[in-house]
Amino acid sequence: MRFELDMGLSSLQGRRPRNEDFAGVQAPAAHEADRGWVAALADGVSGGEHGEGLMAAQTSVMSLLRDFHAVPADWDTSVALDRLLGHQNAWLAAHNQRPGPEGHAREALTTLTAVALRGRRYALAHVGDSRAWLLRDGACLQLTQDHRRERRDFAGLTRAMGLDDALRLDHSAGELKVGDRLLLTSDGVHGALRARQIADLLRATPGAQAAADALTAAALAAGSHDNATALVLDVNDLADPGLDDLAALGRSLPSPGPLPVGAVLDGYAITARVADNGVHRLLQAREPHSGRLVALKMLHPGRSDDPEERAMLAHEIWLGLRLAEAPRQRRWAGRDGSSSGFVRVHPPADGATHFYAVFDWHAGQTLEQLLAAGPLDAAQVLPLATAVARSLSLLHAAGVVHRDIKPGNLHRGDDGQWRVLDLGVALSPRSPAAARELHAGTPSYINPEQWQDPPLPPDAGSDLFALGVTLYQALTGRLPYGEIEPYQLARYRREPASVSRLQPSVPMPLDRIVMRAVARDARARFETAEELLLALERLAARDQAVPARPAKASAEPWSPWQVALAVSVLLNLLLVAWLVFLPR
Template sequence: MEKLRLEFGGFSSQGVKGENQDAFAAYLPKDHYAESKGGVAALADGVSVCTRGREAAITCVTNFIQDYYQTPPTWTVKRAAGKVLHGLNRWCHGQHDYENDGHSQMITTFSGMIFKSTSGFIFHAGDSRVTRFQGGELEQLTKDHVSRQGGKNVLTRAIGIEAHLDVDFTNVQLQQKDLYVFTSDGVHEFLSNKIFKQLLTEAGSLEERATRIVNKALNLGSNDNLTCLIVEVKSLPLADLDEHSKQITRLAMPPALEVGMKLEGYRVLKTVFNGTRSSLYKVVNEEDGKVYGLKTPSQHYADDAVFLAGFLREEWVGQHIKHSNVMKIYKRKESARFMYHICEYIEGQTLRQWMVDNPTPNLEQVRAIISQVITALRVLQRKDMVHRDVKPENVMITHQGEVKLIDFGTVLVKALAETNSLPLEEVVVGAVHYIAPEYLIKHISSHQSDMFSLAMVTYEMLTGNLPFKAFSYQDYIPVSYSEWMYQPVNKYRADLPPWLDLTLRKALQPNPELRYQAYSEFLQDLSQPNKGMLRAVARRPLLERDPLLFYKALCIGQFVIICCLLAY
């Protein structure tokens, strides 16, 4: 099967200057990182008036590539590269020289591109450039951050100039045979598009063409350092298949298992559940005697590519999250022939069963559980993941009271979504009563979507009911946030403090912009009254605070007026 293949070629010259302050680098790993992180190319042009411009350029291109590959594979390219660039900017900006006006002496332009799957991600600050040569035409993909002052171009944006760095971010679709050309201003300021295209189409390796481009600019009067890096897209992977989807074609569906049966070295001790989507068994590994959970997909979904891709991705997600509040999933044997995964076996009960056993829990009991679920969800958030199926059935509570989040089959991995390598979801995923409104209406999900679902669970734990009228999504999809009509907590539990209703009402705002922005804010207000919200409620008119009391008072007032008129 075809993979991403890139070819690199570049050349750099100090030109008429005494020192070359340009730098470039490119890399495409040969291992699994080629698929999870892609290839990288970068060019930097150190500012010549700075005493450490050359150091800045070299540091940025080399560290950008090295550090990018150290970021978690679950992060989106934008998040990973952005974190690296902001870190480099802080470092460069902090290299002050008080003998030279006290400003940073490590300032450089930066133009970088990450080639992942069939997408290209460009990060740019300064006046170096990235240009695409496609179908015989040139297209400049970056904008020069300069202003014209006194007949010269003055940089308005670059790494190291200010403590905060604004980076231009562009996403492009890759095509086979594309050429991406990185140049410093010593090159592109002296070449016309006509000459540029001619030199790119001439015979020779990429390095030979880059060399000719640099030499041509030098011959045409370039008075600066000159650098040209060319990247050619030699081949691309299939855009609609990620690593785990590909396994669907080679792994067989396992049969229904019974106690005593074996599957690839795992002997079944107990059937935990047989559901419509999957089955879970308590098994023992006969090689080491350890007990695990073995989860298999249901035969009913043998032809459902979206479900099976999610099932296999669940294994990948579980292996990239290491936390005590998240169920562990272990890697299958390389020789495995069947589709299943091995997970931590959790002795305990689901939150749903806990709710049955505790129909009217106190607030402290609920907080103790919800705080641990929040811890698990924050782990996913840091990994650029959204669970999308937070419900009582997907929360386990051990006999020791430890909470574990389970079931990652619907998890949105943004690092996969950004390259369109996930199967198209034709229907919404997740339990219908807990789905966030923005997912139903706009088909978008974020950590605030998980927060909404968690608040639904919290409300249900406390009251035994849901805060909104249930929709039958098979028959009707709401089109407006106004269709979610919140029911106050005291409708079901008059013993709960009024400030708790304010907390849940905010966490359950149908419009995500009106919800809490962070889990910590929700947990804080779940632990103690939010005085700001209480003051805001106190300032609201009686009609808004308590419509029933308002109309009662209105009726009494009208009655008194009528009585007075009759007496008069």
């Protein structure tokens, strides 16, 4: 799901000689949908004849809207607002310290209230006396407090953009709900209308634009002497929960306790226990309404209170939800627009009582289970390699490293599709600190660079090496470097035996691809998943283009000309023999 917002903006000059308010909204690009929306309203301080208040308001809003979606993906929303506005404040403060025209002091000052909508939460940043409001279920709440002092000997802002070298912003955050109406106003609106009047207009006026128009018109009719600006945001639908939302659920909800077959969790009826590795439990369950089977992944009771494990499970759910958006976010999508290379994860249900992940259930077998019956032939391995390489290319394009590619994490469903399982230790730009510090993976599939001193961090090449080891094992039944224990660098001192030497039926082109993927020297391997995928697709295309050899025809009687030809050849051979051996 994606945000569905109805927006309305109205800004009236009123009795002022010029309008020094400025407001705007910035939507994310399609491939940045998880970064959310941002809106801001600024009220320039009228202190000079050169329009510096308008300049301060306009540049502050525009710089925030322009740069919000360009910050690093691992920045928290409040951090992004604080740093972007802090840089703008430093620029305004430096501008104000330079002499103005005719020696007058510069006064490029502005209030600013900004709101970012990300996942299912909002984050506010505020300075000055513009305001933010929230109308929910008929109740109107003021979300900000004015930074203004009113005394007989002084009236003015105590905080504003450009007033001081250091900016002190008020920050707040909260959950969003469908039907929420957010409102940003300049003091030309709330200075003329009481909070009750604003609430009545918000409740009574359908449509965001109509509500914004009604507020500014009412403010001028009530005698406002200032510019009147109102920005209304109606939340019609919410996006899938973001990482911050999921992390908050992980901190607040308990983990499920022991669940025997037949137990019910939030409507899911447990039908089977699938796996338990001491850290996570995997259960099969049936959905309450559709009756479909799903997989529930949750923390083992012994790890249920570990905040780091909770953060990593929240990150795994978040990655799964991003992959579910693949058809609409082209950089995540496959060439056919699908995301079938991964198991779809479901967003947490409203009203969930415990913290766990819900995945689609796919019957079938992992590669590890298939290999228990022996190695696979080339015709079976080639589609496996192509599917997994395509999935890795999607992950790597988004800056994600799986870190645990192995036969146990590759699954072929009953629909014939190969899928990559378990993003629990995957690294992304927003991975929790515990995941970054964890030396994850299965030793026999980890590339040698991670064992050297000092070790190199895992990267896209680590996944490609692990895939190469997996393909080698699938074709030969053996690991290229044998069973590896941590720090056994001696195992990597020579190249492994070629695949075709161990399994002569493997075609040489496939042998070369696999041996390149597991090469001892990283410089000899594939650099990207796309390069490996291209090599596999070329091999598959060439195999399909070569026509099959026709079967031998059944024996037929020789024709007369065939008999005559055979007799002629035989007589010529006899004549040659007689000439060679004729006594001289």
